[in-house]
Amino acid sequence: MKLSALQQSYTNRRSNSFRAAGGLDSSVDGSGKSPAAIFWLVLHGLCCLISLVLGFRFSRLVFFLFFSTASNGGTSGLYPSTPFLGTTADIAGSLSFQANPSPNLELPPNRTAGGISSSRVVVGRHGIRIRPWPHPNPDEVMKAHRIIERVQREQKLQFGIKNPRTVIVVTPTYVRTFQTLHLTGLMHSLMNVPYDLIWIVIEAGGTTNETASLLAKSGLRTIHIGFDRRMPNSWEDRHRLEAQMRLRALRIVREEKLDGILMFGDDSNMHSMELFDEIQKVKWIGAVSVGILAHSGNTDELSSVAHKKAEEENLPPPVQGPACNSSEKLVGWHIFNSLPYVGNGATYIDDRATVLPRKLEWSGFVLNSRLLWKAAEDRPEWVKDLDKLDGVREEIESPLSLLKDPSMVEPLGSCGRKVLLWWLRVEARTDSKFPARWIIDPPLEVTVPAKRTPWPDAPPELPSNVKEISIQEHTEKRHAKSRASRSKHSSRSKRKHESRTADPQVSSKVSEE
Amino acid sequence: MGVWIWVLVFGFVWGIGAHGLDRHPHTERISGSAGDVLEDDPVGRLKVFVYELPSKYNKKILQKDPRCLNHMFAAEIFMHRFLLSSPVRTLNPEEADWFYTPIYTTCDLTPNGLPLPFKSPRMMRSAIQLISSNWPYWNRTEGADHFFVVPHDFGACFHYQEEKAIERGILPLLQRATLVQTFGQRNHVCLNEGSITIPPYAPPQKMQAHLIPQETPRSIFVYFRGLFYDVNNDPEGGYYARGARAAVWENFKDNPLFDISTEHPTTYYEDMQRAIFCLCPLGWAPWSPRLVEAVIFGCIPVIIADDIVLPFADAIPWEEIGVFVAEEDVPNLDTILTSIPPEVILRKQRLLANPSMKQAMLFPQPAQSGDAFHQILNGLARKLPHNKNVYLKPGENALNWTAGPVGDLKPW
Numbered sequence: 001m002k003l004s005a006l007q008q009s010y011t012n013r014r015s016n017s018f019r020a021a022g023g024l025d026s027s028v029d030g031s032g033k034s035p036a037a038i039f040w041l042v043l044h045g046l047c048c049l050i051s052l053v054l055g056f057r058f059s060r061l062v063f064f065l066f067f068s069t070a071s072n073g074g075t076s077g078l079y080p081s082t083p084f085l086g087t088t089a090d091i092a093g094s095l096s097f098q099a100n101p102s103p104n105l106e107l108p109p110n111r112t113a114g115g116i117s118s119s120r121v122v123v124g125r126h127g128i129r130i131r132p133w134p135h136p137n138p139d140e141v142m143k144a145h146r147i148i149e150r151v152q153r154e155q156k157l158q159f160g161i162k163n164p165r166t167v168i169v170v171t172p173t174y175v176r177t178f179q180t181l182h183l184t185g186l187m188h189s190l191m192n193v194p195y196d197l198i199w200i201v202i203e204a205g206g207t208t209n210e211t212a213s214l215l216a217k218s219g220l221r222t223i224h225i226g227f228d229r230r231m232p233n234s235w236e237d238r239h240r241l242e243a244q245m246r247l248r249a250l251r252i253v254r255e256e257k258l259d260g261i262l263m264f265g266d267d268s269n270m271h272s273m274e275l276f277d278e279i280q281k282v283k284w285i286g287a288v289s290v291g292i293l294a295h296s297g298n299t300d301e302l303s304s305v306a307h308k309k310a311e312e313e314n315l316p317p318p319v320q321g322p323a324c325n326s327s328e329k330l331v332g333w334h335i336f337n338s339l340p341y342v343g344n345g346a347t348y349i350d351d352r353a354t355v356l357p358r359k360l361e362w363s364g365f366v367l368n369s370r371l372l373w374k375a376a377e378d379r380p381e382w383v384k385d386l387d388k389l390d391g392v393r394e395e396i397e398s399p400l401s402l403l404k405d406p407s408m409v410e411p412l413g414s415c416g417r418k419v420l421l422w423w424l425r426v427e428a429r430t431d432s433k434f435p436a437r438w439i440i441d442p443p444l445e446v447t448v449p450a451k452r453t454p455w456p457d458a459p460p461e462l463p464s465n466v467k468e469i470s471i472q473e474h475t476e477k478r479h480a481k482s483r484a485s486r487s488k489h490s491s492r493s494k495r496k497h498e499s500r501t502a503d504p505q506v507s508s509k510v511s512e513e
Numbered sequence: 514m515g516v517w518i519w520v521l522v523f524g525f526v527w528g529i530g531a532h533g534l535d536r537h538p539h540t541e542r543i544s545g546s547a548g549d550v551l552e553d554d555p556v557g558r559l560k561v562f563v564y565e566l567p568s569k570y571n572k573k574i575l576q577k578d579p580r581c582l583n584h585m586f587a588a589e590i591f592m593h594r595f596l597l598s599s600p601v602r603t604l605n606p607e608e609a610d611w612f613y614t615p616i617y618t619t620c621d622l623t624p625n626g627l628p629l630p631f632k633s634p635r636m637m638r639s640a641i642q643l644i645s646s647n648w649p650y651w652n653r654t655e656g657a658d659h660f661f662v663v664p665h666d667f668g669a670c671f672h673y674q675e676e677k678a679i680e681r682g683i684l685p686l687l688q689r690a691t692l693v694q695t696f697g698q699r700n701h702v703c704l705n706e707g708s709i710t711i712p713p714y715a716p717p718q719k720m721q722a723h724l725i726p727q728e729t730p731r732s733i734f735v736y737f738r739g740l741f742y743d744v745n746n747d748p749e750g751g752y753y754a755r756g757a758r759a760a761v762w763e764n765f766k767d768n769p770l771f772d773i774s775t776e777h778p779t780t781y782y783e784d785m786q787r788a789i790f791c792l793c794p795l796g797w798a799p800w801s802p803r804l805v806e807a808v809i810f811g812c813i814p815v816i817i818a819d820d821i822v823l824p825f826a827d828a829i830p831w832e833e834i835g836v837f838v839a840e841e842d843v844p845n846l847d848t849i850l851t852s853i854p855p856e857v858i859l860r861k862q863r864l865l866a867n868p869s870m871k872q873a874m875l876f877p878q879p880a881q882s883g884d885a886f887h888q889i890l891n892g893l894a895r896k897l898p899h900n901k902n903v904y905l906k907p908g909e910n911a912l913n914w915t916a917g918p919v920g921d922l923k924p925w
Contacts, residue, residue: 120699120700120819120820121698121755121819121820123675123676123679124676124752125749125751125752126751126752126755126756127751127756128750128751128756128759128760128763129756129760129764129841129843129844130760130763130764130844131764131844131845134763134764134765134844135767135768136767136768136769136770136847137847137848140770140847140848140851141769141770143851143852144734144770144847144850144851146855147734147789147851147853147855147858148731148732148734148789150855150858150859151731151789151855151858151859151862152730152731152732154859154862155727155728155730155731156728156730158539158727159726159727159728160728
């Protein structure tokens with residue numbers, strides 16, 4: 001406020017002086033005094049008056065401004081030692097902003113004590129330097145990402161696993177509605193694994209183009225095998241068939257003499273990346289903890305009873321895996337407590353009841369592939385030979401059947417305390433249809449609610465909503481002051497017709513913004 | 514036969530050499546301008562005599578406000594405790610090379626915890642009067658073989674505002690003494706020629722408690738947490754940090770590579786360990802505990818403070834460890850940082866990973882070898898032997914006991 005008054009008085013006086021000078025000029029020509037001298041006298045008087053008002057020598061400020069613009073606002077050396085007070089510094093700052101709107105402004109330092117040369121860096125008010133376009137530069141961002149990647153690679157070299165081994169993943173699958181869902185999830189997890197990977201996919205019902213097209217997108221090294229039997233409908237039989245499919249994969253590992261760490265990646269599980277780092281530590285056979293997400297199909301009376309019971313007892317989420325004593329040695333196994341669900345478990349894939357896991361899931365075990373080789377030199381004696389299991393038609397429930405001595409299993413994931421993968425079985429009804437490879441060809445013309453899938457019978461009123469949205473879009477575009485071409489679908493006519501009903505909605509929408 | 518023996522010897526020696534290299538694959542030796550001195554042992558190279566001051570200068574002050582043990586100026590208290598039980602301490606002042614005065618000038622705290630320096634000049638004056646009248650060693654050299662720990666914002670200028678601090682200058686009585694301070698800026702009134710710059714105090718246990726596994730990948734490019742504008746003390750802007758912090762915010766607030774904000778997250782230490790560069794810009798004073806934190810957590814410090822003198826500058830080659838950016842180059846900070854070649858960045862990280870580097874920045878209790886206490890003693894030892902003209906001839910007076918503002922002359 002004070003500033004603007006000063007400014008006004010300054011300009012007033014300026015204009016006055018010019019008028020006065022002009023007047024004097026005309027009157028003085030005849031008298032003989034030089035107009036220049038009078039002009040300078042008047043200017044001097046003017047400066048004196050201004051200095052009186054401001055409280056310091058005004059001319060010094062003018063000289064300073066000239067010098068600062070000339071020297072490009074750099075941090076030059078000593079200035080004459082008159083101290084500047086805080087308030088005058090403000091005025092000087094703002095005045096100079098009027099005169100010279102460059103963002104670089106520096107004020108001379110205060111009086112220095114002692115005979116020491118003052119710092120090159122000046123104290124006082126500095127401008128805030130902002131470059132002309134203060135936004136990220138995409139080239140710089142790319143360079144930074146390359147630097148980050150190089151640093152992380154170095155970190156992995158120094159602190160990560162030395163000599164990582166190939167990971168061999170065994171996945172039994174079959175074609176069904178949710179296959180794409182589950183297999184894509186697994187595939188992306190495997191694509192993110194930083195180690196070499198071999199993916200053995202066993203497909204029930206023979207190899208199909210469906211699965212093959214999915215696998216081709218991964219870019220991983222895959223071995224796609226067909227299994228002659230079709231996947232049955234009951235969960236019991238399904239588990240049994242999967243076990244046999246896995247054994248088939250183990251035989252392939254033996255025949256091809258694949259070297260690495262074998263893990264069982266079921267296509268419906270969720271794996272964390274830490275799992276793949278952890279399994280590198282296995283020597284012969286290891287076990288990790290699997291979190292069980294036993295999911296109830298819907299809120300039936302039966303399953304809700306089981307759930308309420310579980311909640312009442314405050315059970316921790318069920319985890320399957322190794323159990324250790326305090327000296328980190330394997331002493332037993334945690335298995336899924338299926339007692340609350342007795343009699344309520346799902347038997348068929350279509351059931352809406354809870355799907356239960358087996359006692360010990362295959363996916364919680366990790367093997368060194370050399371265990372399966374025919375004649376590995378350092379294979380320990382407590383492992384059964386795979387050949388012997390070929391002829392016998394016994395139930396192979398878990399990889400523990402491969403061992404003569406199950407206590408030799410190494411617990412991984414800080415002795416089972418870390419849950420590194422989760423088990424969940426969700427499947428659509430066996431009669432649900434899905435388009436081959438999820439490509440809709442030819443494009444859909446008419447959609448009719450399917451009677452056999454659980455959609456509500458009356459679909460919501462779609463058409464009027466769509467029209468309102470388009471009208472709002474058009475009006476919003478107008479409000480954004482874009483003189484873009486009007487849309488060609490005669491929106492004007494629509495607006496006229498629907499404007500009465502749509503207007504209150506439109507205005508409310510606009511007012512929200 | 515002789516040939517085989519030579520081959521064996523050669524192989525043995527080469528094996529040892531290679532093994533020695535393998536032991537530290539991810540660190541590098543640090544040698545500053547004074548040589549390879551970070552691991553020097555000061556014991557036996559100097560002797561320090563600790564004056565017995567009345568407890569009103571140290572213990573009583575600490576009893577009044579125990580917060581002094583945790584704030585960033587706590588080095589003065591811990592230095593006293595270290596010297597009391599250190600092997601370099603001597604009880605015979607005649608054989609001492611250096612004399613230490615245990616006075617806690619930075620312990621008069623406001624309710625918020627900030628130290629008020631207004632009484633410190635009088636306190637220091639009164640302490641010096643005491644030691645000069647009770648012992649002859651001050652008058653012998655007028656303080657040239659004495660050292661004081663003054664960790665406040667601008668050292669012995671005893672003011673938190675830079676303009677006022679420059680006006681006051683270093684306390685006249687301390688002109689000849691060696692000052693151990695955190696403040697350092699070249700050609701500044703408050704930095705004497707022979708001063709030793711130390712890092713601010715950072716609590717070692719608290720930092721150790723927040724370490725995360727080394728293999729956690731560093732995914733943040735630039736990290737900073739702190740103020741950009743100090744609206745309480747600098748409402749119009751442009752004074753705080755000489756506008757440099759504000760420039761950082763205005764230029765990079767929408768840049769995804771820069772994780773900068775004014776929040777106070779509980780995961781501050783963990784985040785620093787996940788960052789490649791940590792900004793250490795100046796505030797009201799050029800030094801900050803961020804430098805110490807960056808070094809401990811392996812994050813390359815980006816120092817934005819013109820003409821700053823960093824701790825133990827003769828023992829630690831800061832140019833090779835950190836990145837220095839002039840305040841006027843702040844708008845181009847992203848270009849500067851991304852144009853550093855990756856090999857240079859990896860080398861800086863290796864230097865930071867050196868355990869002796871981290872030790873030199875800490876004040877652990879109890880003291881360990883190579884820590885900041887020992888670096889201070891090393892610095893003092895490097896200044897020995899004292900120049901002959903330090904000892905004044907009888908009758909000669911170098912200090913003016915009445916210089917300075919009138920308020921300082923009042924007794925404390």
